[in-house]
Amino acid sequence: MKIWRILLLPVLLLALTASMTPAQAAARKKVLVDFSKEGGFVGFHDRVIVYDNFCVRLSRRTGPAVDKCLTGKEKRTLQTYLKSLKIGSSEPPPQGADFLKYTLAYKKQRATRYTLPPSWQPVVQELEKIMQKYWAPD
Numbered sequence: 001m002k003i004w005r006i007l008l009l010p011v012l013l014l015a016l017t018a019s020m021t022p023a024q025a026a027a028r029k030k031v032l033v034d035f036s037k038e039g040g041f042v043g044f045h046d047r048v049i050v051y052d053n054f055c056v057r058l059s060r061r062t063g064p065a066v067d068k069c070l071t072g073k074e075k076r077t078l079q080t081y082l083k084s085l086k087i088g089s090s091e092p093p094p095q096g097a098d099f100l101k102y103t104l105a106y107k108k109q110r111a112t113r114y115t116l117p118p119s120w121q122p123v124v125q126e127l128e129k130i131m132q133k134y135w136a137p138d
Contacts, residue, residue, distance in 0.1 A: 029053045033082065034105040035127045041098050048127045050078070058135040068134040074126075081122040087111045 029051035036047040045061035054075040059065040070078070087109035093101070094114050103112045104120060116124055 029055065032106070033127070035124065036103045038101045040100045044100065046131055048131055054078070056130060056134070058131050060135060066135050070130065074130065078123070078126050081126055082106065084119055085123050086117070086119045088117060091115070
């Protein structure tokens, strides 16, 4: 009976792995980049998580989260921008009420900024472009 259990366990694990959707497979990967944009007059709450396999999870304040995998070109473009990314330190919140808060995490560093540093700009623009292209409520 014990041998039967030993033989059955790998088969069951293989079957479970094969039956996972791309979204479930993406959730099992390590996070490469985590970006969020919050605030502003319209009340943004956008989030883009890029996993190490270059599949993404996109979410907004309204609607469900969307899981997609990037094309080869999108992957290469993002990798190029990430090479020159410097996270730096967080900024204190500005006075006032109508500002955007950007939070970016990459390579075990995380910072929140209210103005985009030059090294953040291409990364943020690419992630926002990915959000525009792939996020659509069902």
